[in-house]
Amino acid sequence: MALLPILRYPDARLKKIASPVTQFDSALQRLARDMAETMYAAPGIGLAATQVDVHKRLIVIDTSEDKSNLQVFINPQIIERDGEQVCEEGCLSVPGIYDKVTRAEHVKVRAQNVNGEFFERDAGGLLAVCIQHEIDHLDGKVFVEYLSPLKQTRIKSKLAKQARITA
Ligand code: K1U
Numbered sequence: 001m002a003l004l005p006i007l008r009y010p011d012a013r014l015k016k017i018a019s020p021v022t023q024f025d026s027a028l029q030r031l032a033r034d035m036a037e038t039m040y041a042a043p044g045i046g047l048a049a050t051q052v053d054v055h056k057r058l059i060v061i062d063t064s065e066d067k068s069n070l071q072v073f074i075n076p077q078i079i080e081r082d083g084e085q086v087c088e089e090g091c092l093s094v095p096g097i098y099d100k101v102t103r104a105e106h107v108k109v110r111a112q113n114v115n116g117e118f119f120e121r122d123a124g125g126l127l128a129v130c131i132q133h134e135i136d137h138l139d140g141k142v143f144v145e146y147l148s149p150l151k152q153t154r155i156k157s158k159l160a161k162q163a164r165i166t167a
């Protein structure tokens with residue numbers, strides 16, 4: 001297993017649109033395992049392949065308290081959504097920044113598992129938020145893009161300052 005480096009906003013590679021997964025092979029299983037290990041180590045509750053510079057439609061999520069419920073979604077698609085919730089979001093690609101985003105309260109997702117089998121899952125609350133946040137990554141979108149242009153500029157300069165300090 002390996003820990004993968006996570007791209008930092010505003011890296012242009014976070015804007016790439018991920019391609020559908022077509023090969024359900026051992027390399028895909030290894031990628032899913034490495035992404036899970038990277039997410040748990042960060043620590044985080046989700047990770048999209050885009051964030052580790054792999055532009056395939058694969059996300060991992062575990063919103064449990066005790067890291068006991070790893071969920072892998074390949075080629076995820078939201079097929080139903082309803083309601084509205086406002087949640088404070090963070091992002092491993094935007095360290096130290098948290099802000100409120102409005103998203104659907106419930107979603108139904110259709111996806112494939114690592115063997116290519118299709119499944120559907122209903123999600124609400126934090127899991128629904130996390131699924132929407134991670135699918136946004138696959139579509140080249142980072143949560144700060146929901147914030148005002150002024151906030152986005154402030155976040156970019158804060159992260160640039162952090163990068164200069166740690167360089
Ligand atoms: O996509 C990511 O960068 C992961 C992100 C997922 C997420 C969090 C909150 C709302 C929406 C999506 C994170 O995991 S940020 C870190 C975080 O939320 C967390 C870290 C440790 C314990 C609990 C939560």
Ligand code: ZN
Pocket residue numbers: 090091092093133137143
């Ligand atoms: Zn994120």
